[in-house]
Amino acid sequence: MGSVPAALPDGDPAPADGALPAPALAGLGGTPLGIYVHVPFCRVRCGYCDFNTYTVPELGLHGASIDTYAEAALAELDLAARVLGPEAPPVSTVFVGGGTPTILRSADLVRIVSGIRQRFGLLPDAEVTTEANPDSVTPESLVELAAGGFTRVSLGMQSAVPHVLRTLERTHDPANVTRAVAAARAAGLQVSLDLIYGTPGESVEDWRHSLDAAIDLAPDHVSAYALVVEDGTKLAARVRRGDLPAPDDDDEADKYEIADEALTATGFGWYEVSNWARSRDAWCRHNMGYWTGANWWGVGPGAHSHVGGVRWWNVKHPNAYAARLASGRSPAQARETLDDEQRYDERVLLGSRVVDGLPVEQLCERGRQAVAGLVADGLVQGAPVARAGRLVLTRRGRLLADTVVHRLLAP
CATH class of the missing domain: 3.20.20.70 (Aldolase class I)
Incomplete structure (x- = not known):
């Protein structure tokens, strides 16, 4: 990883x-x-x-x-x-x-x-x-x-x-x-x-x-x-x-x-x-x-970083990377600032993949409405939703994690 x-x-x-x-x-x-x-x-x-x-x-x-x-x-x-x-x-x-x-x-x-x-x-x-x-x-x-x-x-x-x-x-x-x-x-x-x-x-x-x-x-x-x-x-x-x-x-x-x-x-x-x-x-x-949305700084050619909703990535080639640093410049090639919708989508995409699960209360209304169907289809465990309000994948849900995310984010 x-x-x-x-x-x-x-x-x-x-x-x-x-x-x-x-x-x-x-x-x-x-x-x-x-x-x-x-x-x-x-x-x-x-x-x-x-x-x-x-x-x-x-x-x-x-x-x-x-x-x-x-x-x-x-x-x-x-x-x-x-x-x-x-x-x-x-x-x-x-x-x-x-x-x-x-x-x-x-x-x-x-x-x-x-x-x-x-x-x-x-x-x-x-x-x-x-x-x-x-x-x-x-x-x-x-x-x-x-x-x-x-x-x-x-x-x-x-x-x-x-x-x-x-x-x-x-x-x-x-x-x-x-x-x-x-x-x-x-x-x-x-x-x-x-x-x-x-x-x-x-x-x-x-x-x-x-x-x-x-x-x-x-x-x-x-x-x-x-x-x-x-x-x-x-x-x-x-x-x-x-x-x-x-x-x-x-x-x-x-x-x-x-x-x-x-x-x-x-x-x-x-x-x-x-x-x-x-x-x-x-x-x-x-x-x-x-x-889980922490901050990290990526050092090295092509490395990606994320701090406070700003994401950037360094130039790819090691020689270009070294030359920029030697001249006192940042090696960053480009960056993007994530808007609220992008940050929400990433929170759902990544948070749904971990065993601690995604808090259902963090989902928007359309996402919350999708949870019952995901449980019924055997993609999300029912007990964590009922007991702790958390969305945790079943083994079948892990195999179909992209489908789960699509349904949570679907308009």
Whole structure:
């Protein structure tokens, strides 16, 4: 969770100094603040990936590089501290995503976290996560990350089946997942595993094997996402040529239900449509900030930010990003100010996906009128509506979450 798509939206011009309008800053001190750091480097680009990432040969020799990236990130943190000012609260969550963040030296990742602490402060119980490929960490690097303030590592397992990994063009050895989890545990880090289901050629038995392998590693948290074939990727080209079949919606729905059954039976509970954890303490609090309307500043090429209803996004290319910061300018490419209707729509879209549910009283009249029908159709649990006035999805509702949102927002 947290990675940056390659395509950026259109928007209004962003000021060169990054300044935000006064209304956006008005409630800053009373709202949790997260920092997302996008590390846009990979050794190899996976065939299914459309995130804003680059291999070293694609970047050339000028501008951003693996060796200089920490300096550029610290420069954007300086800008963030100036823009948010002294009213900014201590940071409650940090999430370093990519790309492959652990392609950077551990010392550089620790420098970035130290830079956040120096500029904003970190809450004593701050959650500090890095994504990692299983073959990009060592026992030594994980100990260094834990000593430097990281509390959690999210490992891109994706599958335990070699032929599925080959189709995804994932290069890690499945055995490295076991070693990485053991090393993270020894370092005192919480562990999350990311899985993908619906890869062309993946059987139900393959998916069950991957789930069993993940559960046997006893992680604190599991994310499971349906494969989406994104335009412009190598996987999309292979599907278009007929070399691989497109993912099947019914197959993906079956695999979601299998995942929910297997995870629930072994002590995990869903807390967002695609995320399960062993306890509430193991929820990804950074992502909960996205889903519940918190503020966050996104550092890095293509990273998105949101503060007080203003959303902006940085230029995509690492070299353009580094050049803007070096010249004293904000790396923001464009921004938008959400109006009341947009903020309401997002609250319904995101709030309905989490297990705590969406307060029915926050729905407009047409939304409240839709709730009874959603309960009758088995998409929303009846008891939370009756007892607590909260809209919580059933398993079927999670599979049809977009339909639920459409009905809540329909005129």
